[in-house]
Amino acid sequence: MSDNGEPHVDPPAHFIKGLRTVDQIDLKEMILPLVVIDVHSEAERTRITL
Amino acid sequence: MGKRSRTNSRRRFYGDADRLVETLAGRGKNGEQRCQRHGHYPGWSLPALKFLYEDRKITASGHETTDTDPGIVTTKDDYSLETYILSTNHYQIELLTNLDQAPESGALVVVSFPKPKGGFGFPARVFAILP
Numbered sequence: 476m477s478d479n480g481e482p483h484v485d486p487p488a489h490f491i492k493g494l495r496t497v498d499q500i501d502l503k504e505m506i507l508p509l510v511v512i513d514v515h516s517e518a519e520r521t522r523i524t525l
Numbered sequence: 526m527g528k529r530s531r532t533n534s535r536r537r538f539y540g541d542a543d544r545l546v547e548t549l550a551g552r553g554k555n556g557e558q559r560c561q562r563h564g565h566y567p568g569w570s571l572p573a574l575k576f577l578y579e580d581r582k583i584t585a586s587g588h589e590t591t592d593t594d595p596g597i598v599t600t601k602d603d604y605s606l607e608t609y610i611l612s613t614n615h616y617q618i619e620l621l622t623n624l625d626q627a628p629e630s631g632a633l634v635v636v637s638f639p640k641p642k643g644g645f646g647f648p649a650r651v652f653a654i655l656p
Contacts, residue, residue, distance in 0.1 A: 482620045482650070483618070483638075483646055484649040485607070485618070486611070486616045487611045487612070487615065490608050491611055491612050494611065495616075497640060497646065498640035498644060500638075500640075506635050506636070507585065508632075511624050511627050511628065513625070514567065521567065
């Protein structure tokens with residue numbers, strides 16, 4: 476259970492074998508000060524090239 | 526799971542991604558596939574991530590988009606920015622919503638998920654406590 480269309484956690488082991496899996500994320504890492512970086516206006520302006 | 530199969534599984538499971546991906550499929554004279562599907566969603570940059578993780582020492586990051594890397598490079602199976610985050614032992618959250626309802630700073634975020642033993646990922650319930 477790692478991929479679906481809803482919000483999901485990717486632990487280090489998602490990409491790197493041997494690093495931490497979901498159960499190894501510490502509780503202290505699960506409640507944090509939140510900083511939001513709003514770039515939606517820049518994304519609207521950015522020309523997308525192929 | 527290899528990068529290619531991972532990409533395929535994402536295309537299968539990420540319903541929202543289909544809205545973000547433009548189909549440019551076209552056939553050449555001999556019926557060959559001329560174009561593939563290109564993701565058009567924005568992504569992080571390495572300087573931004575390095576500043577946040579190495580200078581500001583953040584614990585984790587998340588985004589509303591399907592992937593850390595911009596769609597234009599994930600189309601080419603390039604997940605180097607997600608690899609940067611995860612290989613430095615940090616976790617990330619994808620497909621966040623309603624971030625426009627949270628203040629730039631001052632809130633607390635609660636990132637909750639079960640703890641499946643050895644899990645490589647899991648749906649997360651993420652909410653903010655506003656100041």
